[in-house]
Amino acid sequence: MARVKVHVFLKPGVLDVQGKAVEGALHGLGWAGVANARVGKLIEFDLDGVGDPAAEAKKMCEQLLANTVIESYRVEVA
Numbered sequence: 001m002a003r004v005k006v007h008v009f010l011k012p013g014v015l016d017v018q019g020k021a022v023e024g025a026l027h028g029l030g031w032a033g034v035a036n037a038r039v040g041k042l043i044e045f046d047l048d049g050v051g052d053p054a055a056e057a058k059k060m061c062e063q064l065l066a067n068t069v070i071e072s073y074r075v076e077v078a
Contacts, residue, residue: 002053005076008066009040053077
């Protein structure tokens with residue numbers, strides 16, 4: 001059984017409204033040095049019964065987990 005982590009973020013150049021909100025809030029709390037905040041998502045799951053968990057996770061990303069028009073993803077398998 002493999003433990004899979006999929007990190008999904010908006011592609012560079014796509015406006016990250018949540019990231020801007022987090023950045024503004026951090027500035028308001030005194031962390032003026034924060035810049036270019038981006039908010040993404042982490043999806044973790046166990047995957048069993050496949051020969052190549054990374055390839056299967058990539059298929060999942062392409063079909064469901066990431067909107068590949070505006071998002072990029074990275075797969076980690078442990």
